Amino acid sequence: xxxxxxxxxxxxxxxMNLYRxxxxxxxxxxxxxxxxSMNHKFEDIEVKENSIELLKKELLKRPKxxxxxxxxxxxxxxxxxxxxxxxxxxxxxYRYGFGFTCITKSDLVLRDLDLLKKINExxxxxxxxxxxxxxxxxxxxxxxxxxxxxxxxxxxxxxxxEGIPTVVWLCPILPYINDNHENxxxxxxxxxxxxxxxIFCYQMGLTLRDGNREYFxxxxxxxxxxxxxxxxxxxxxxxxxxxxxxxxxxKLFKQRTFKNGILNDTFKILDYITEFPSDGDSIQTTLx
Numbered sequence: 581x582x583x584x585x586x587x588x589x590x591x592x593x594x595x596m597n598l599y600r601x602x603x604x605x606x607x608x609x610x611x612x613x614x615x616x617s618m619n620h621k622f623e624d625i626e627v628k629e630n631s632i633e634l635l636k637k638e639l640l641k642r643p644k645x646x647x648x649x650x651x652x653x654x655x656x657x658x659x660x661x662x663x664x665x666x667x668x669x670x671x672x673x674y675r676y677g678f679g680f681t682c683i684t685k686s687d688l689v690l691r692d693l694d695l696l697k698k699i700n701e702x703x704x705x706x707x708x709x710x711x712x713x714x715x716x717x718x719x720x721x722x723x724x725x726x727x728x729x730x731x732x733x734x735x736x737x738x739x740x741x742e743g744i745p746t747v748v749w750l751c752p753i754l755p756y757i758n759d760n761h762e763n764x765x766x767x768x769x770x771x772x773x774x775x776x777x778x779i780f781c782y783q784m785g786l787t788l789r790d791g792n793r794e795y796f797x798x799x800x801x802x803x804x805x806x807x808x809x810x811x812x813x814x815x816x817x818x819x820x821x822x823x824x825x826x827x828x829x830x831k832l833f834k835q836r837t838f839k840n841g842i843l844n845d846t847f848k849i850l851d852y853i854t855e856f857p858s859d860g861d862s863i864q865t866t867l868x
Contacts, residue, residue: 581659582620586628590638596649598665600626603657604685605725607799608752611652614791625659632668639676645856646704647673650683654726660688670695679704679856683749685726687735696744706777706853707739710749713758714766721803722754729770736774747849748779750833752786755814756807759784759823761832768836777852778843784829785822793817 590596601622602611612622620626628634639647647669649655655666666682670692673680680699682689689696689707696705709732713719716728727735739746748771753759764784771779788796800808815821823829837844843852 581625581627583627583629585630586634588638589628589631589634590642590647594642594645594647595651596631596635596647596669597652598628598631598649598655598669599653599657599659600628602653603659603725604654604723606685606723607803608722608754608786608792608796610787610789610792612792612795613789615789616652616791625653625657627659627663627665631665632672635669636672639672639678642678644677644679644703644858646679646681646706646854648681648853650708654684654686655682656684656686656688658688658725661691667692667695670699674699674702677703681706681708681853683708683710685710685723685732687727687731690735690738693738693742693744697742700744704855704857706745706747708747708749708780708853709736710751711767711770712750712752712754714763714770715758718758722758729767733770733774736770736776740775746774746776747853748776750779750781753784753823753829754786755821755823756810757804759825759829761829764829764832765836768833771842772836772840776842778849779833779837780846780849781830781833781844782846783820783822784826784833785820787819788815788821789819 600618601620601624602609603623603625660666670680674695680696699705711729711732712722714729716730719728736746750767797808797811800811834844843849
């Protein structure tokens with residue numbers, strides 16, 4: 581961990597990153613990519629030490645909207661347990677009447693359930709949870725330093741019980757690793773039971789580019805011998821890596837979500853997440 585002074589904390593589209601870098605260790609993480617110009621080791625998390633002060637100033641100047649975080653770095657990395665920057669941000673978001681949404685893989689989000697409920701009663705909260713594999717043993721390989729899928733499923737059910745809306749990110753789905761009917765069916769079973777509002781799934785596959793490709797391939801060598809050679813042969817240096825089963829798995833995804841009344845259209849889900857209630861009407865702001 582190292583600290584820096586930030587010049588601002590909210591993007592023009594109300595995205596917020598309190599931290600930069602991550603220790604979850606997900607083998608496929610796009611945030612490792614060179615394109616983001618991170619000038620420090622990815623696991624050496626950059627902490628924006630003046631972020632709470634900046635957030636207060638910026639919220640006072642902004643029209644009410646949804647504040648989003650987690651697009652680049654999971655806000656609930658382990659160091660959040662003692663730094664509590666997310667919790668302090670939530671206190672300000674509640675005080676000034678904004679809404680909140682985040683993308684996370686961590687059950688640490690439950691620590692802030694009291695504040696999330698207060699914000700949701702006053703404006704709006706949507707918690708977005710990533711699920712990639714129903715098998716906890718495989719999950720511990722793909723996402724080694726964060727709670728397994730079974731625990732995330734429990735978190736989704738707790739949020740449902742407490743009246744907090746949820747959305748799931750069903751991605752990435754890695755060719756020849758978790759791109760099978762059984763895995764997708766089990767994850768969809770979880771989503772249905774947890775009554776999620778929507779599921780993001782652009783395609784069954786993943787993206788690779790300079791920076792994260794090398795890390796991903798090193799982990800394939802470590803955990804899935806000979807699979808890297810298959811990826812190199814079939815996909816080369818492509819950015820988009822679709823599963824060979826993409827068509828049939830997307831058909832399964834569309835059929836089951838439609839049958840169970842779960843949003844599966846990316847734009848409709850984004851509309852739902854970004855819509856901010858205001859005096860019976862709504863305004864929309866694009867996140868991240």
